[in-house]
Amino acid sequence: MKAPSFAYARPGTLAEAFDLLERHGEGARILAGGQSLIPSLNMRLSSPELLVDITGLAGLSGIESLPKGLRIGALVTHAQIERSPEVKRHAPLLAQAAPHIAHPAIRNRGTLGGSLALADPAAEYPACAVALDATLVIAGKKGERRVKAGAFFKGLFETDLRPGEILAAAEFPPADKAVFVELARRHGDYAIIGLAGTQAASRKRFVFLGAGATPILAVNASKASSLEEAREVLGKDLDPPADLYHSSATKLHLARVLLERAWNKL
């Protein structure tokens, strides 16, 4: 189908963007890569009055090394993350996750910020952000605020972003080891279930995607001292919702399969 009618603005400064968002309130939607928003418009699931295209804003792009970790601008695309030597070196979890996102033509447009701000429960970056204990940098009219990824994802497609705010960047601390694994029926399809695993200062963190309304940190499995124990206690951490093809029990089984694969690589 075709998208409904809407107005379109491409502000050149953050101040202009905040003004537009304030003036149009609920009627405005932020457009970045558009790889989730435009399908939802095409299917008439959403009908905003105004799209505020933020791709002309300075300061939201670029990958930058920090004293500890990496800052990635919200407008950086999946393809840029996939190819970046800095990401490979300082945040290999993201470099491993990016090729799982859809297909090359979509990765050329879709952005890190778009994926984090949409908070699709089956998306890769939200789980990576929680696993790496990333900090999200949020720009608003009154200035910048910073939120830990664990507190940012609040529910199904629901985040800590307030009306009028724009996600500007994410900062990823380094991990000693990282592994990303995911199961999908066909490469690039939505994950049935996926796992972002990290190890920093001998502490493991296993965060699942497609296992609930938000990325889910498997608290018990992350503390386990052996693979056997981790597999066992994962049942306490996860109660994955069934989808059209997979029961909850199947998803839990597949989560254990991924846990074993990740454990053996960390």
Added chain:
Amino acid sequence: MTVNGSPVRRRIPARQHLVDFLREELGLTGSHIGCEHGVCGACTVRVDGDIVRGCLMLAVQANGCKVDTIEGLSDSGELEALQKAFHERNALQCGFCTPGMLMAAQDLVLQKARCSREEIKRHISGNYCRCTGYQAIVDAIEQVLNGQG
């Protein structure tokens, strides 16, 4: 914007997708419209050198960009080897997916000198063909990439 090397200037509604603009305003009907929500890949075109979904990009977002379509790549001879291989290997039946498939395949050819069948399959995983079963398509792309024939 520049389309297939020629400058184009139009006033268009904000809601118009890039692929609709190319087809309806410019008559470039080689880029096909299948699913219109980014799943099938029939509308694949190139914007500033990168392949994109023509149905997931608004035409206004391509303002000032360099857009290349199957017509441009075909006329310039850039796709000659792939087109020949698709023909020889019978890598199409109804042909609906072929323009998108060629655009995606050429993207891989430009990125890599050699490729495994697995890599080829992954690269075209976003392009649906409902006739061929893909084997002949992968054969044709492999023939061009790896010179196997």
